[in-house]
Amino acid sequence: MAVLIRHRAEMTPGQYDQLSPPLVEKVKQAPGFILHVSFVDANGFCVAELWESKEQHDAWFNENVVPNVPGEITQEVIQVHSLHQP
Numbered sequence: 001m002a003v004l005i006r007h008r009a010e011m012t013p014g015q016y017d018q019l020s021p022p023l024v025e026k027v028k029q030a031p032g033f034i035l036h037v038s039f040v041d042a043n044g045f046c047v048a049e050l051w052e053s054k055e056q057h058d059a060w061f062n063e064n065v066v067p068n069v070p071g072e073i074t075q076e077v078i079q080v081h082s083l084h085q086p
Helices: 013-027 054-064
Strands: 003-009 033-041 044-051 073-079
Touching: 003 054, 013 033, 013 044, 013 054, 044 054
Parallel strands: none
Antiparallel strands: 003 044, 003 073, 033 044
């Protein structure tokens, strides 16, 4: 079943806007990718993604995000109970 992964890094929305365009275009082509959103909540800036599997996410993330986003990135992995798409 799909997973929702929330990523947190010490980053502002402006820094995200500078770093993300090439990564977002690239992730759209990644096997298993479903959805990418970013937002600010009570804990700061967050990027959340839906993937078909954690393994697909991790392979893409380690190859593309880790080398390009400075600092520590924490992740929360949530097993999705149901997913409805148009």
